[in-house]
Amino acid sequence: xxxxxxxxxxxxxxxxxxxxxxxxxxxxxxxxxxxxxxxxxxxxxxxxxxxxxxxxxxxxxxxxxxxxxxxxxxxxxxxxxxxxxxxxxxxxxxxxxxxxxxxxxxxxxxxxxxxxxxxxxxxxxxxxxxxxxxxxxxxxxxxxxxxxxxxxxxxxxxxxxxxxxxxxxxxxxxxxxxxxxxxxxxxxxxxxxxxxxxxxxxxxxxxxxxxxxxxxxxxxxxxxxxxxxxxxxxxxxxxxxxxxxxxxxxxxxxxxxxxxxxxxxxxxxxxxxxxxxxxxxxxxxxxxxxxxxxxxxxxxxxxxxxxxxxxxxxxxxxxxxxxxxxxxxxxxxxxxxx
Ligand code: G3I
Numbered sequence: 001x002x003x004x005x006x007x008x009x010x011x012x013x014x015x016x017x018x019x020x021x022x023x024x025x026x027x028x029x030x031x032x033x034x035x036x037x038x039x040x041x042x043x044x045x046x047x048x049x050x051x052x053x054x055x056x057x058x059x060x061x062x063x064x065x066x067x068x069x070x071x072x073x074x075x076x077x078x079x080x081x082x083x084x085x086x087x088x089x090x091x092x093x094x095x096x097x098x099x100x101x102x103x104x105x106x107x108x109x110x111x112x113x114x115x116x117x118x119x120x121x122x123x124x125x126x127x128x129x130x131x132x133x134x135x136x137x138x139x140x141x142x143x144x145x146x147x148x149x150x151x152x153x154x155x156x157x158x159x160x161x162x163x164x165x166x167x168x169x170x171x172x173x174x175x176x177x178x179x180x181x182x183x184x185x186x187x188x189x190x191x192x193x194x195x196x197x198x199x200x201x202x203x204x205x206x207x208x209x210x211x212x213x214x215x216x217x218x219x220x221x222x223x224x225x226x227x228x229x230x231x232x233x234x235x236x237x238x239x240x241x242x243x244x245x246x247x248x249x250x251x252x253x254x255x256x257x258x259x260x261x262x263x264x265x266x267x268x269x270x271x272x273x274x275x276x277x278x279x280x281x282x283x284x285x286x287x288x289x290x291x292x293x294x295x296x297x298x299x300x301x302x303x304x305x306x307x308x309x310x311x312x313x314x315x316x317x318x319x320x321x322x323x324x325x326x327x328x329x330x331x332x333x334x335x336x337x338x
Contacts, residue, residue, distance in 0.1 A: 041073050042074075049296055053072075082098070083120065084123060140180075169213040237254065
């Protein structure tokens, strides 16, 4: 109980600071009944939510990148800088330079910070990939302890475990699964809880954009964790989409997780395509989050198409010249309509 209320306090403080910061940097409240914020972050804050972006520290020196970030977003997540390969290049020797830069930037600009990601089958350092059995287990928990305790009190929610399930709902046969068996996910959550009791602890995955075999398996895991007292506070829905993605059960899926008593977050939103088709998908996702009380915010996986991991699909809200796209307008309208 103490832990939960402390988690809520951190989020509330961050949201209030972020909202105040954005108000000072250009959010506008129109007189009369209707109000229309002028930026994504300000409008999300008016709805009690954050609007975030995945950030790479090496781009912060680019004026248009920083200007867009500062104007539009009130939460950030490291696109790569807090992953295992970046933060623990040699066992027990931590490198927090990129992550620290982002946390300091967020503090300076009144933004929240999501943590991504403590344990994942990809982007593991070479030394960890070669470990087996108990040595790998100790490396995993040692990594969580080292990183989550370093950032203790500064992270709104951690993606503790990323992408541990296959499309059919079975466990991904990663080195973690093969070496450690089914218990590794809960062991990771327990280690994260011990290291940072203030952060909300999320399971994060892609391909969970509706009620399907993969989201069913994650749902069952949350139910099981709750029944056995394994700490879990939130589920992240990456939401890497295309203009023709089927979103017929997207909101229903978010809602069924929320109904379990965990928060839901849209953690890596991007939509391949252009024009009104792309904008429509962004609008649907935004509206779904706003319609689910426990959907606490949306993070897009980058600011500009120029630096997107799927750049040739132009999946973000700002084009390569930082111009607002139709998709941007759709998201802002959806936020302001709520
Ligand atoms: O840092 C090195 C650099 O030193 C080197 O010169 C360069 C040469 O290619 O590579 C750089 O590392 C790249 C890194 O991004 C930083 O740019 C890696 O090769 C590249 O693999 C890595 O890709 C990242 C990918 O995760 C790795 O799986 C993407 O930027 C990042 O957007 C992506 O993010 C993931 C989420 O974490 C989880 N969900 C899916 C999402 C998209 O794949």
